[in-house]
Amino acid sequence: MNTLKDAKIGSTVNVKKIHATGALKRRIMDMGLTRGTPVYLRKLAPLGDPIEITVRGYELSIRKDDASLIEVEETED
Amino acid sequence: MEIKIALAGNPNCGKTTLFNNLTGSNQFVGNWPGVTVEKKEGRLKHNKDVKIIDLPGIYSLSPYTLEEVIARDFLIEEKPDVIINIIDGTNLERNLYLTTQLKELGIPIVAALNMSDILQKQNDVINIDELSRLYDMPVVEISALKNIGLDELQKTATAYAGKKAGKPVSFSPELEETLSKIEALLPATVPADKKRWYAIKLFERDEKVLEKIKLTPETSSKIDELIEAYEDRVDDDSESIVTDERYNAITSSINKVHKKDKTKKLSLSDKIDRVVTNRYLALPIFALVMFVVYFISVTTVGTWTTDFVNDGVFGDGFFLFGAGREHYEEALGEYDLASQEIEAFEEMQASENLTPDQLKSATAQLDVYSDEGELEEVIPVDYATYLQAQDVPEPEPSQFGTFVPGIPVIVQNFLESVDCAEWLQGLILDGIIGGVGAVLGFVPQMFVLFFLLAFLEGCGYMARVAFVMDRIFRKFGLSGKSFIPMLIGTGCGVPGIMASRTIENERDRRMTIITTTFIPCGAKLPIIALIAGALFGGAWWVAPSAYLIGAFSIVLSGIILKKTSMFSGEPAPFVMELPPYHLPPLKNLLSSMWERGYSFIKKAGTIILLATTLVWFLSNFGFEDGRFGMVDMQQSMLAVLGSAISFIFIPLGWGTWQGAVATLTGLIAKENVVGTFGVLFGGMSDVAENGWQVWQNMQAVFTPAAAFSFLTFNLLCAPCFAAIGAIKREMNSTKWTLFAVAYQCVFAYCVSLVIYQFGAWIYGDGSILGTVIAVAVLAIAAYLAFRPAKQYKPMKAGAELQ
Known part of the structure; x- marks a missing residue:
């Protein structure tokens, strides 16, 4: 499974599925990470965690633990 | 007739600025009942009959975060006449997500499309009429920062209050069908305009709503059947289905509304962020920012103002603008030395029982000690010096400049003039006024700190602090933002604790409040010096070990408390927006500083x-x-x-x-x-x-x-x-x-x-x-x-x- 955690910094991927439940899943989706949404991996925090991503035109920070629950796929281009 | 307006919107969308500009000074800050979340209320500057309630900044109306529950409980139970939904035009998609949820409440909504000035600069065009038509709500373009469009917004909102709400955003035909089936099953007690809200919440299996609306087992199983059938078809859980549908609705509408300038340019904010959270520069910049905050709020301005209040206003008094203080202190030093000389000489006389003749040729010794307790100097005091010393007058501060006596001095003079009993004087002067001084002494420093914190929050750097420090602090159940309270805590725990206000998550905030004072503050340093000097010969390691024990206590407490029932449970998801950098308006900084400082008093x-x-x-x-x-x-x-x-x-x-x-x-x-x-x-x-x-x-x-x-x-x-x-x-x-x-x-x-x-x-x-x-x-x-x-x-x- 390709997850957001393993995606390369500087690449753009599409969200395929959120493998979380409850509050965490709702929060991730509330912030706009829904199926098919393109996500640009912007940078890694200086200490290696969390990750900064661009989604729906704004910046979001997400921990690697949580990012590992987001299944992604390569964009077609 | 009184009108009640609720102000709702995402965090960082300019809500605070709008609220401040709409209400001016007619605002009141308190807490939502039973929680530590701030509640702001105010009245329109130009129409005192209109009350505005500023809801916490939220992304959604989910049942999972405190702020969101507060907001939706208020909207459902207090039934405001109209909602002003402030929408950040530069971040339309995510902001509209909240709008789709607000639209289901059956309350009329006026959208305030904020940051119109920035949109113009970016050559972005938002079709207001189309947005208004698609979402069936009036849309007013504003710039809260530049005070543009606020009059029209107020007019539209008050005119629209109590009117029939517009149609909610519609979902896919399949979901609409299931929702209308659930609506039909709802108990008759649900008011017609709230039916859709409850149907959606039941579909989402929202526990807070299920608790409130008591369904018969029969209805409940019928609804469950409907939901399960739908979930099986789509292969997802119902809550996510609704979220997906909302964003789908937004995505399909957004192309008709929003014409983005295709030429991609790096915004100023992007450029700043490149440097500020750069892999190599982030930590040095962080250290520098923290140093500046500490230096200003604790070391320099903070200490000056605190000393001024403690030693000046609540002490002996102070020289206006400091003029004359130096000369006065010089004179005071001379007087002190003279008194010590007199004392030494008279002591010798008393202990050796010298006759007046012997005295004239005797010499006493005055030992002068340094602050560290070392003998610095031995001054011989002979009879001539003794006589000279007696002629040194006690300096009168008013002779050196414009001297304003401190409050205790004024009160003492008054009490003495009315022959007040000595014990009562003590109680009033040392007990009560001392106590008031203890409260107010912290306030100036706190104001300085709160101003800086408001700036860090307002400009967007605070979110980056969490971004940079998160990895270290979350291990101990703390937030990356816990760093600031602890840093300030090394100066004084009181503003340190107050600085925990910037932590959004209630659990992290409580944990930070409990552990912040473990760090030795300035007032604990004398205890360290006393013990180090008295029993360890001033050993160098005592002070560092005190800080180590403090840090160790924070870490251990964090780990232990994190696992207790009071703090356990679902960890707060750390999915945090990093808002664009911008210069916060001075008015916001001042009002935030005043509110926090005043609430401390x-x-x-x-x-x-x-x-x-x-x-x-x-x-x-x-x-x-x-x-x-x-x-x-x-x-x-x-x-x-x-x-x-x-x-x-x-x-x-x-x-x-x-x-x-x-x-x-x-x-x-x-x-x-x-x-x-x-x-x-x-x-x-x-x-x-x-x-x-x-x-x-x-x-x-x-x-x-x-x-x-x-x-x-x-x-x-x-x-x-x-x-x-x-x-x-x-x-x-x-x-x-x-x-x-x-x-x-x-x-x-x-x-x-x-x-x-x-x-x-x-x-x-x-x-x-x-x-x-x-x-x-x-x-x-x-x-x-x-x-x-x-x-x-x-x-x-x-x-x-x-």
Whole structure:
């Protein structure tokens, strides 16, 4: 499974599925990470965690633990 | 007729600025009942009949975060006449997500499309008419920052109040069909305009709504069937289905509404962020920003203002603009020296019983000590010097410049002029005015700090602080933003605790409040100097070890508390927006600074004043010769109390009444411990900051291990009353305040016990029983720290892997 955690910094991927439940899943989706949404991996925090991503035109920070629950796929281009 | 407007919107969308501009100074800040979330209310500047309630900044109306629950409970139960939904035009998609949810409440909505000025700059065009048509709501373009469009917004909102709400955003035909089936099953008690909201919430299996709306088992199973059938078809859970549908609706509408400038340029914010969170520069920049905050709020401006209030306004007084102070202090120094010379000479006369003739040829010795207790200089005082010294006048401050006497001086003069009883003067001057001073003394420093914090929050850097520090702090159940309270806490715990306000998550905030005062603050430094000097020959390692113990206590407490039932449960998801950088309006900074500072005076002031006055009273009054009245501290009620409770501290190695009394007076202000020892061990009313005058006498009572245990206990136990007041203010709950203080005391007791019992072996007076107990305490702590966290797992393991 390709997850957001393993995606390369500087690449753009599409969200395929959120493998979380409850509050965490709702929060991730509330912030706009829904199926098919393109996500640009912007940078890694200086200490290696969390990750900064661009989604729906704004910046979001997400921990690697949580990012590992987001299944992604390569964009077609 | 009164109109009630609710202001709703995402965090960082300009809501605060809009609220401030709409209400001006007609606002009132409190807390939502029972929680630490701020509640702001106000009235329109131009129409006092219109009340505006500023809801917490939220992304959604989910049942999972405190802010969101507060907002939706308010919207459902208090039924505002109209909602102003402020939408950040530069971040349209995510902002509209909240709009789709607000639209279901059956309340009329006016959208305020903010940041129109920035959109223009970016060459982005939003089709207002189309947006208004698609979402069936009036849309007003505004710039809260530049005060554009606010008149129209107010007019539209008040005109629209109480009208019929527009149609909610519609979903896919399949979902609409299921929702209407659920609507038909709803009990008759649900009002028609709330039917859609409840149908969606039931579809989402929203527990908070299920609790409130009591369905019959029959209805409930029918609804369940509908939901399960739908979930099977789409292969997702119902809650996510709805979220997906909302974003789908937005995505399909957005292309018709929003024409983005296709030429991609790096915005200024992007450029700033490239540098500020750069891999190599982020940490140095962070350190620099923290240094500047600390330097301004603690070292320089903060200290100046605090000293001014403590020594000037609540002290002897101050020179206007400082003019003349230098000359006055010079004269005061001369006068002090002269008085000491006189004293030395007269002492010699008294002890050696010299005749007047002998006196004329005698020479006394005046020993001058440095602050560190070292003999600096021996001044010979002969008869001529003695006579000269007597001619040195006590300087009168008013002769050196415009001198404004301090409040205590003014009150004292008044009390003396009306022949007030001495004990009552003491109570008013030292007890009450001293107490008020204790409250207000912190305020200027706090204002400075709050201004800086408001700036860091407003400009967007605070979110980056969390981004940069998260990795370290989350291990201990703290937020990356906990760094700031702890840093400020090294100066003073009171503003440190107040700085925890910037942490959004309530659990992280509480944890930070409880642990912040473990870090030695400025007032604890004299205690460290006293113990280091008296029993460790001023060893260099005592002070660093105090900081190490503080840091260790934060880490250990974080790990232990994280696993207790009070703090466990689902960890707060750290999915945080990093808002664009921008310069916050000065008005927002000032109003944030004022609100926080004022709320400290109001909410924390009472408890600080009462507690300070009470301990002052106990330490100055008591029974002497069968009469109750003002006495020396040795005879005071506090001494009696100290003796009574001193047995508690026997296992810590210092079960003496002096130690107990000093710990109690330390609650007024930690540096009082030194002064109290000065009185109790040397009978001196005035000792140096490190108390070197009583070092000798202390060595007779304390062993080094006991002294270190005493130091540790006083560093970690309940902080001073001012800090306890700040804890009360920030926890907004008596229960949590008591828990915090009790936890700190118990934790301090355990650490001190372990330190003393093991330390005693080094100095050759260890006891078997004590060591056994200390080992047991260590074992319990280790168990608490290393036991598996129960509720944490299911959340991650519950990932639905297929």
